[in-house]
Amino acid sequence: MPIPFDSAMDDETPGVLGFLRFLDEERGKGIRAALFVTSALLLPLEFGFTRADVTDSVLREEGQARRVAVVSLIRELFRSINRTPDVVLGLADEIPPLVFSEELEVEIPVCRISIDPAPRRGASEEIEQLGSSLFVVWSTPPPGDGTVARRLLKLLAERPNPLEPFDRVSAGIAQAYRER
């Protein structure tokens, strides 16, 4: 059932962001993941979380099992939320290159960001600098100038610590699984 939504602020500052995280479990071979959907001002709107086991197999290349797990987790997380983000951000270290172009295809802009000027990326993925210290690898076509996604990214890059929402996702995952 959709939840009614009422916010004067979002009328003034439209836009919805999604933050993806994938954290390896300390014990065992599992990944915990979450999609955190926020308002333009990074207020929480939705939080979906889940986990998956990473099962190595002689039938798969090294690293393939994790990639398969990440793809499955993204698929489930995207299905779980109600709002459609204007842009989804993940960390370049956590999401393998080309996942969003080779294995999943979405309508909205999705990027992998990093503070490393040379993050891992596929040959077809574009990279651009955002603000003074953020580098964005576009897995989908970059949003055009003047779009909501572009404005949201600019707002994020202007924050003192643009990666801070990812810390909240990590804390949220820890909290969620502390309860299980």
Next chain:
Amino acid sequence: MERGRLLRDSAPDFITGCRVDAVRFLLVPTPARPEQATRVELDSINRVGTPGLLRRTGHPSAPPRPDGDLDLAAKLLRVLSLPGTGLPTLDALEWPGALMPFQEDGVRALMGSDRLLLADDMGLGKTLQVIAALRILRHRGDVHSALIAAPAGLLDQWRGELRKWAPDLSAIIIRGSASDRGWQWQAETDVTLVSYETLRSDFEGNIQAPVRRRAWDVVVADEAQRIKNRNDTSRSLKGLNRARSWALTGTPIENHEEELASILEFVDHDRNGQPKRYHPGPELFSRHRQLQLRRRKGDVLEDLPEKQVTLLPIELHAAQRSSYDKAELEGVVYLRSLGRNITIQHVLELITRLKQICNADPVNGESSKLDDIKERLELLVGQGHKALVFSQYTSDTSGVAAAAGYLRKFNPLVITGDIPLQDRPSIIERFRNDAKHRALIISLRAGGLGLNLQEASYVFHLDRWWNPAVERQAEDRTHRMGQTAKVNVIKYSCTDTIEERIDAILSGKQELFDRLVDDVSMDLSSRLNREELFGLFGLERYA
């Protein structure tokens, strides 16, 4: 998804049953706080008539758990909302030093939990994490009164850490005469520090006592093993009116599962004031997993030097051997003479007597252990090392005082239960800063907790304690954050003595408990059965 749906999904789904829990929050206007045009609320769910907060996907048949889900959602909201609501966070406040990432996680966990058992390994900075969380919560206006109950010997250390890490919080220690304590309890400070003994004393017998009447935003139980028994002290703490309960201990179980149950009864408080009662069993262990946050040194301190523990067999000196053999022979004869009147207490008394002789000969003071320590210190001091020496005894014939005399050329300092609490910090400062003091000799019970002594890199256990957890607490005075050198721990076991026999039994049992309880040690003295105790002296058990 509606607009952002996946258009193509070529990857075969190798992973099934991947259930996603999704929490949705509402943004609602808050006219009362114009500086924040919008904030996130949970109760707005009810206001708009939505029946539930969580939407489960993937498992539509899963039965809803509204209470638990809402509880989780509320905690998630706290964790996820911090910066977005414009409220102070770790990053927004200035700190005198950097917190390590796992400590930041701990701070967030504390801030987001009204019930938490922080069971980090000793030396990982549980005190610091609590202070940081309290400071942020105070700045957010979520906490106005915090009560910290701690062993009396740690109160000054708590205040010192508060001054360092939260100088903007006011703090008071409750102590002194009854009249002094009367006004101290009334003081409107951010943090109130009290020993367990004083709390029990001021809580009992007076239903109008200030500590009872006050509604605490947070109650912290430091070294929470102090409330492992359901005694007056523990009942006092559990009887406090509080919104948050945080328990801190590296060893939530020392002896048996009932202790964990008692600690969780404090942590898992009922807002309606109804005391909870836990018993060993699935419910307890399930709740334990939910409420405990535990990190191990090996997992989070990659740079912490290793701790090497050596069990050193050692021969008694000739005179010591003679005294020992005589005492054991006489003791066994005496025990046999008791016939059916023999009790475990008799056996334990003989064990104590023999252990003391293993420390030093009561006739001429000779000690093979202390000779070995002295010999090692000669070398170690030349290399710039300092050492801690622990004994459970304090006497001048076989305990701390005897060791101090033996090792006097190293200008040892001494901490025992006889030294007033207020004098101990200066002793520690001298040990830390004065190069001439190369050894600190500590009675295990007086100095096993709360001291930070990273200046020492060698630890000697003159005698063995029944409970390995207590020994580890002592060792971790030096094997903790800030230690830069490898820590060497030396434990002695005199060959062909009671020490060797006990050690053989205990090591087997410890291995079993390590397997069962995840590095939580049990008090093995209570686990030696009658046959084992009597068997130490070749005695048969009487019914």
